[in-house]
């Protein structure tokens with residue numbers, strides 16, 4: 001087997017995760033599915049924690065159960081302008097360090113309440129646009145926006161919570177609202 | 181013309197040729213075939229079969245990878261088409277991408293095109309308001325362009341003919357400047373729209389809101405079943421192609437009907453290069469076609485030729501059809517071919533809220549909206565600008581969700597919706613004045629992939645349009661305020677001409693061959709076996725959506741052509 005097909009083989013086995021050949025063995029796999037983002041599996045895992053914190057699954061399904069992290073990454077990879085993409089990726093890469101510095105604990109080590117507080121607080125910080133805090137605010141805002149969009153338009157939500165009708169076959173212009 | 185494909189001339193000869201299978205070409209084809217003419221339709225795009233080739237039509241929202249959004253890379257490569265509201269993930273495959281078919285913008289012009297069976301008829305918003313004599317008499321009364329060679333009475337029976345066949349839902353509103361037609365049951369106005377209608381009736385008696393007439397089947401099922409079409413099911417996903425055939429497109433209606441006669445031949449990937457003019461015979465004898473895929477050239481012949489490539493492409497074909505007799509383009513003795521093009525002014529809009537009618541909402545979906553027929557300068561000149569504007573108007577009950585939290589707070593909020601105020605909105609549809617300096621021409625240097633000159637487009641807003649925008653915003657603001665609407669916001673999005681997708685003119689109709697290209701039957705004055713019945717023929721633009729008028733012209737012109745054949 002030549003090197004190329006070996007790599008391909010590996011990609012299949014690891015579900016799209018390819019090891020970037022490098023002498024530095026500490027370097028981690030880059031997820032090939034998101035070629036504009038250059039993020040690793042552990043960064044994706046961190047994002048999953050963020051979306052799980054936004055949708056913890058107490059009233060509805062947990063974010064991970066509907067693969068919301070995948071949707072957020074697809075949208076960031078394909079539908080963001082370059083500067084926003086950069087905010088997202090840089091923010092994701094700094095999020096653990098930032099929380100450690102500012103909340104005394106890395107985000108990935110926090111429980112749901114602490115994690116939710118960290119997100120809330122960071123999103124409501126009034127920070128100078130070039131500051132780290134503002135960058136992380138942008139990262140969280142982008143993540144939340146796509147997570148919410150993905151959730152509201154997920155099969156689960158549109159079938160079980162707020163059923164979408166493909167074929168309504170009716171229109172009433174003045175419908176009386178019961179107990180308005 | 182290197183590799184000319186010389187099939188026997190007889191094999192390539194038909195009674196009639198139609199260039200373009202879109203909204204107007206589909207009508208020409210149907211009428212020609214029904215009247216017994218062996219008809220060849222030449223379509224430059226790929227084949228799109230009704231239902232079968234609507235890949236997204238039954239997809240659920242979550243099945244779209246980007247939930248409808250167009251990826252940034254596509255937008256960056258195709259800025260023009262990306263500005264069209266309907267260029268979304270579900271219908272993007274029916275639009276021409278900028279990169280595929282370049283053109284030259286001497287002034288910014290967003291040229292929105294659909295190259296496939298049915299052209300843009302798959303994608304349109306299906307609004308079909310008749311024109312009236314307030315439109316056809318406009319140029320003569322107000323002293324611009326040239327007088328239309330026809331009046332409402334000439335086209336009225338053809339409006340009826342078209343409306344009955346395509347299916348038009350609407351009310352008989354009895355408005356002289358928006359004549360009633362052959363209508364199927366109307367969609368309802370919403371409670372908010374009805375409120376504004378009633379308010380106007382009290383306070384501005386000469387202004388009225390109606391429900392916009394739209395090409396949807398809402399009744400007379402048995403009749404439309406013969407076309408294989410069924411009642412509209414209110415999906416409002418029409419731009420994907422409708423599995424019920426609920427709205428009119430060439431694909432669902434005219435083309436299959438024409439095929440059923442046995443008289444229709446269709447060629448796809450057939451790019452018409454030019455029309456062949458025979459000097460000995462003193463008429464057009466056929467067309468030169470380049471195969472879009474092989475680039476091979478073929479000639480097809482017919483007694484009568486209908487040009488329906490969509491307004492600006494029709495100009496391109498005519499300008500590119502040169503001969504000793506017509507060195508500047510077919511039928512261009514007057515020098516006006518390509519000139520006096522115009523469009524609709526869609527730049528301005530307004531939105532607001534209405535806090536009343538709290539006990540009402542709407543249910544289901546409606547593939548049309550409210551419509552504000554033109555009220556400015558109708559009976560006489562009353563403003564400092566010429567002509568006027570129609571407007572869309574809609575009012576819908578909003579739902580309020582508080583998505584500000586995260587965690588369980590957010591999850592709970594997503595299951596709790598509250599009714600908000602009614603959201604009201606309007607956008608203007610202004611008539612623009614065709615002027616000599618507004619023109620399209622062939623670029624002297626740039627060619628497309630088939631060796632055909634690229635079209636150079638040059639048209640812009642003028643002081644009349646600016647004054648009209650100002651008036652629209654003032655009048656709408658005044659009426660919105662008086663009606664008790666709040667949070668009123670006006671906008672002028674400064675969009676380039678073209679996004680209205682109602683470009684018209686260039687081969688205008690007129691009485692005098694010295695100042696027009698076509699006569700009252702849509703025949704080229706100096707080459708009467710060529711008929712132009714798409715937007716290129718329009719002498720002025722009116723405010724109403726134009727496609728119904730193109731279809732009526734096509735049917736009327738075929739009737740004329742067949743009566744006058746040999």
Ligand SMILES: Cc1cc2nc3c(=O)[nH]c(=O)nc-3n(C[C@H](O)[C@H](O)[C@H](O)COP(=O)(O)OP(=O)(O)OC[C@H]3O[C@@H](n4cnc5c(N)ncnc54)[C@H](O)[C@@H]3O)c2cc1C
Pocket residue numbers: 199200201202203204205206222223224225266292293294295296297298299300301303304305306307308450451452453488489490491493497681682714715725726727728730
């Ligand atoms: C999103 C959208 C909304 C719209 N809403 C409305 C509306 O509500 N009401 C309304 O009245 N109009 C509306 N329109 C405009 C309407 O679609 C057009 O006016 C109408 O389709 C024009 O018909 P046509 O036959 O001239 O052109 P088209 O329908 O565009 O068809 C032209 C055909 O000619 C073919 N062609 C072009 N050049 C050549 C060539 N050289 N050789 C061979 N074939 C060629 C093209 O591939 C195409 O199939 C809308 C358009 C869009 C895109």
Ligand code: SF4
Pocket residue numbers: 396411412413414415416417418419421422423424425426427547
């Ligand atoms: S709104 Fe009517 S016409 Fe449009 S897709 Fe739906 S059923 Fe078809």
